[in-house]
Amino acid sequence: MESSLEEFSTRLTSLTMEANRDFIKCKDLGAFLDENAELLEQTHQTLTYGIARSIINNMLGLQLREDLKGYGSAEVMHREYKNVLAGLLGDDSKPVIKLLAERAAVCWLRLQAAERYYNRIHEQTSIPIQTLEWANKQLTMGQNRFVQACDALARMRLLREATRIVEARADLAEAKAEEAGMNKSKAAMRLLKSATG
């Protein structure tokens, strides 16, 4: 699955770049996305679930345990992640929005892990300066990643709304033009009738 996703990602990147240069290539891009819709749906679900679970396990140190201690906390954390995801998603069910919201939720989880690590480090009596710097860097990176992910989600929603407004305006202009044309033909008919009658 990993290699097929890698192939998909490489092909998608090249097609997107081509489409950005040449509008005609959008057709190929659209066809490619339609062809791989199922793969995308499956892999993204497995991936996000896998990443989220790995972060939670890491955060609670579950990968080092042989007993079942900590699994309850992991479940609580996973629920919290699901709640954040639901809040970010709202009523939107568009695939791209769903993906962007999932990314933002995973980034939120990653930030929680960085914060937890930072707090654990500060509970220690003696900390090597490198570890402290690493924890600080992780926290900053986590915050930036989460803010960027939320920004991308908000921008996508905004651009979609803008597209909807532009399309609605175009439809309205077309309808007005049609109406004006019909009025003109009606007036011509009336004129013809009055001339003949």
Add this chain to the structure above:
Amino acid sequence: MGIESRHDGKLYYYRKRREGDRVVSEYVGGGVVADLEQKRAEIALARREAEREQLKAAKMSMAEIDKALNEFSHTIDTLMAAELLLNGYHQHKRQWRRRR
């Protein structure tokens, strides 16, 4: 560390602490007290080592998770770009503009 032999040939426990550039020895006790204190110090040391190991392991597996997250994030960014291109936008100098 901690248990020291004195002139009378008996063993006593001394706790060490740093004060500026000096190491200060603080008398704790001898006999049973020294043994207990020694055990307590060993347990505390083992706990600190274990915590340090755990943090090291967490750091290493976090690096792997970050790698997967970055790859996933890159794919999502590309998908977002693809969606915008299909909706009539194009990117110019990192800015999304609607095609005229």
